[in-house]
Amino acid sequence: MKKPLSFGFAALVLTAALAGCGGSPGTTTSTPPAATSSAAPPSSAPATAAAGAEMTVASSSAGQIVVDSKGMSLYFFTKDVKDSGTSACTEACLAAWPIFTTTSDAPTVDGVTGTVGTISSPDGKEHVTLNGMPLYYYAKDKAPGDVTGQGVGGVWYLVSPAGEMIK
Helix, strand or coil, rough: CCHHHHHHHHHHHHHHHCCCCCCCCCCCCCCCCCCCCCCCCCCCCCCCCCCCCEEEEEEECEEEEECCHHHHHHHEEEECCCCCCEEEEEEEEHCCCECCCEEECCCCCCCCCCCEEEEEECCEEEEEEECCCCCCCCCCCCCCCCCCCCCCEEEEEEEECCCEEEC
């Protein structure tokens, strides 16, 4: 009797963590939805990768999105507050949504038109921001072009080149 209860509780905790600390959104930014087509496969590499650019733009099933230099999708968390200098994703949330970091004070970009910056993370790393909002990876995205974090928990969204949430 105890094993099924323990398993159910563990599943509940895991689901809550993967939902990315869901709840009511803090700051939301929206753009008109990009034209979607099931015929448009996710890109396996950045569409316009300049040598050494840390962020670039790629085509995906959600339209043009911001990716890192390896083509991995980047996301916004709606509970983050624009220009607050902090991340609302902490502890268990960070296991599912690792931060996008840089070693530079001025991350290099190609095709990204939003304002790029950094904030200090609790562990002392430089967390990259776009238009004042921190950027994250999704741990379940395993290959360039994966966009499996889009819309998770109703609080995680891909990022447009202009630095807007793609909903």
